[in-house]
Amino acid sequence: MNKTLTIELPVDGLPSPAELPAHFAEExxxxxxxxxxxxxxxxxGKAGRLCDMRRVEFLLAASRAGVPVVDLQGDELTKEFS
Numbered sequence: 001m002n003k004t005l006t007i008e009l010p011v012d013g014l015p016s017p018a019e020l021p022a023h024f025a026e027e028x029x030x031x032x033x034x035x036x037x038x039x040x041x042x043x044x045g046k047a048g049r050l051c052d053m054r055r056v057e058f059l060l061a062a063s064r065a066g067v068p069v070v071d072l073q074g075d076e077l078t079k080e081f082s
Contacts (some may be wrong), residue, residue: 026051030061038067 012019020028033047037058042050048058059069 020080033058034062034067037062040071044069 014024030051030053031043033050036042036050037044037047044059044062045055047062048055051058053061063069
């Protein structure tokens with residue numbers, strides 16, 4: 001069973017209808033997934049499922065959107081590039 005969540009948004013808070021992209025719901029799902037992933041609240045796999053993308057496809061889109069997709073620090077970073 002596929003569960004869904006409906007979010008109500010005030011229309012006057014959105015861009016004018018002329019400015020809305022044809023696939024606004026898809027864009028909104030991607031932006032939500034992107035932000036949750038960026039904050040570390042969901043994995044890249046879950047983010048991809050949220051916006052109906054494969055994990056690698058989501059990671060490539062996230063990178064194009066300027067969101068780092070790898071978070072290596074300290075010893076991990078040194079080890080990766082040694």
